Amino acid sequence: MAKVKIAQYWGAGCGGCDVALLDIDEKILGVAEMADIAFWPIAVDTKLKDVEAMPDKSITVTLYNGAIRNSENEHVAKLLRQKSLIMVSFGSCACFGGIPGLANVTNRKDLTDYVYGKTFSSVNPDNVRPQSHYQAPEGELELPVLYDTVLTLDDVVDVDYYMPGCPPTTELINLFLDVVEKHVKEGAELPPKGTVIASQKTLCDECKRKKDVTTIDGVHLPHEIDIDPEKCMLEQGVICLGPATRAGCGAKCIDANQPCRGCMGPTASVMDQGGSMLSALASIFRTADNETQLSEDEILKLMTQIKDPLGTFYAFTMPVSIIKRKVQEKNAGVKQ
Amino acid sequence: MTTSEMATTSSETFEPKIIAFCCNWCSYAGADLAGVSRLQMPTNFLVIRAMCSARVDPEHVLRAFSKGADGVLVLGCHPADCHYIGGNYRTRRRIALLKMLLEQYGLDPDRLHLEWVSASEGTRFQATIKDFTEKMKELGPSPLRGADKDPNRESAGY
Numbered sequence: 001m002a003k004v005k006i007a008q009y010w011g012a013g014c015g016g017c018d019v020a021l022l023d024i025d026e027k028i029l030g031v032a033e034m035a036d037i038a039f040w041p042i043a044v045d046t047k048l049k050d051v052e053a054m055p056d057k058s059i060t061v062t063l064y065n066g067a068i069r070n071s072e073n074e075h076v077a078k079l080l081r082q083k084s085l086i087m088v089s090f091g092s093c094a095c096f097g098g099i100p101g102l103a104n105v106t107n108r109k110d111l112t113d114y115v116y117g118k119t120f121s122s123v124n125p126d127n128v129r130p131q132s133h134y135q136a137p138e139g140e141l142e143l144p145v146l147y148d149t150v151l152t153l154d155d156v157v158d159v160d161y162y163m164p165g166c167p168p169t170t171e172l173i174n175l176f177l178d179v180v181e182k183h184v185k186e187g188a189e190l191p192p193k194g195t196v197i198a199s200q201k202t203l204c205d206e207c208k209r210k211k212d213v214t215t216i217d218g219v220h221l222p223h224e225i226d227i228d229p230e231k232c233m234l235e236q237g238v239i240c241l242g243p244a245t246r247a248g249c250g251a252k253c254i255d256a257n258q259p260c261r262g263c264m265g266p267t268a269s270v271m272d273q274g275g276s277m278l279s280a281l282a283s284i285f286r287t288a289d290n291e292t293q294l295s296e297d298e299i300l301k302l303m304t305q306i307k308d309p310l311g312t313f314y315a316f317t318m319p320v321s322i323i324k325r326k327v328q329e330k331n332a333g334v335k336q
Numbered sequence: 337m338t339t340s341e342m343a344t345t346s347s348e349t350f351e352p353k354i355i356a357f358c359c360n361w362c363s364y365a366g367a368d369l370a371g372v373s374r375l376q377m378p379t380n381f382l383v384i385r386a387m388c389s390a391r392v393d394p395e396h397v398l399r400a401f402s403k404g405a406d407g408v409l410v411l412g413c414h415p416a417d418c419h420y421i422g423g424n425y426r427t428r429r430r431i432a433l434l435k436m437l438l439e440q441y442g443l444d445p446d447r448l449h450l451e452w453v454s455a456s457e458g459t460r461f462q463a464t465i466k467d468f469t470e471k472m473k474e475l476g477p478s479p480l481r482g483a484d485k486d487p488n489r490e491s492a493g494y
Binding site: 036049114270271274276281282283285291292294300302303309324329 | 436473
């Protein structure tokens with residue numbers, strides 16, 4: 001019987017995706033029967049050179065988690081793509097850039113200047129910065145090059161399937177592993193390339209909370225109010241990214257009385273998760289009776305209750321947003 | 337032209353690209369009136385007609401910028417005049433929030449402007465276009481120009 005060969009790699013991420021794969025309960029016992037682990041740095045001791053020695057397309061499926069932030073991430077992604085039949089963008093960082101993707105509000109220079117020079121604990125009198133090459137007496141040492149812009153996996157390689165989530169839920173992982181197993185053992189057909197292993201609808205569609213058509217006067221942080229566990233978060237003034245986020249996660253955060261932060265990314269029909277959320281949130285602000293007398297400044301004041309639109313609406317998706325990264329106005333100094 | 341050359345282009349020769357979203361009921365008619373009245377104005381703008389200014393999704397505006405627009409105008413009916421009762425109230429909330437977002441992305445928030453232009457205000461349309469074009473010339477080319485051709489690699493560490 002043919003065995004599935006699995007690889008998992010950890011790019012720019014937190015490692016939670018690796019743990020998520022281990023967290024599939026008793027099914028993990030079946031995985032060893034069903035699959036050989038070809039490469040999984042967190043769990044087994046295969047080296048990169050062993051992967052290089054494998055024949056092309058010999059790994060059945062690679063689950064790549066983490067964004068592409070440095071030259072090593074990209075190198076391993078390309079290598080695994082070459083060696084794998086199926087490449088899965090695993091988790092929000094690989095799919096959308098995720099939390100590391102928020103580094104796109106800055107750039108390599110500002111980032112390293114801050115970390116190696118400006119923090120309270122920085123003691124760096126020689127103003128040393130990490131270099132990609134260093135000539136030590138024992139020989140040349142090499143470190144990966146940090147990129148200016150955080151990229152997603154499909155920016156650098158061809159991706160077959162996307163499994164969003166921070167991390168992907170056990171249900172989604174099991175669902176996908178079953179499909180792969182059936183494909184290998186029984187020759188069942190795989191889903192079409194590019195499939196997102198999640199729902200096609202929005203989280204609101206899965207959410208069981210009661211929704212009236214209530215408008216809000218302001219927004220609250222989750223700790224500022226007692227959130228009614230029966231009522232829609234947004235209608236209580238808590239920013240919940242449900243209307244702009246793909247379902248499939250099982251609404252776990254909502255069940256724990258916490259608002260959705262959007263880790264499942266945009267739904268199938270939009271390009272920009274933040275844009276849809278911005279639109280949805282702005283629309284539920286109450287229209288006052290004296291609306292016609294309100295000046296644009298007063299409207300701006302109303303909206304500045306939302307302190308950090310970029311960080312709130314694009315918490316997981318900045319590198320795949322339409323604008324992708326922060327830019328610099330060239331005439332910024334000229335304007336008063 | 338390289339990016340650095342574009343930056344040094346003087347405001348006399350720089351011709352901004354402006355997208356003007358006009359609502360069907362007021363502003364598009366206002367633009368029409370400006371046209372048939374032969375009011376003179378710069379030709380740097382392209383009109384996109386939407387049924388309501390509230391139909392202009394933030395995604396449309398962001399996409400215009402990512403495709404190289406130097407400025408985006410959203411024009412709708414005056415408060416209390418919306419064909420759909422309250423579409424323009426939603427628009428002004430969204431645009432205010434969107435300006436905050438654009439600023440976080442590093443763009444000058446003045447590159448996005450909301451204006452009320454009624455069907456009878458051809459001159460107001462003309463004045464809006466003139467002022468906005470002038471302002472965009474002062475601001476210079478959008479830093480996102482050309483970004484759509486090379487969205488990822490441009491600033492990646494190579």
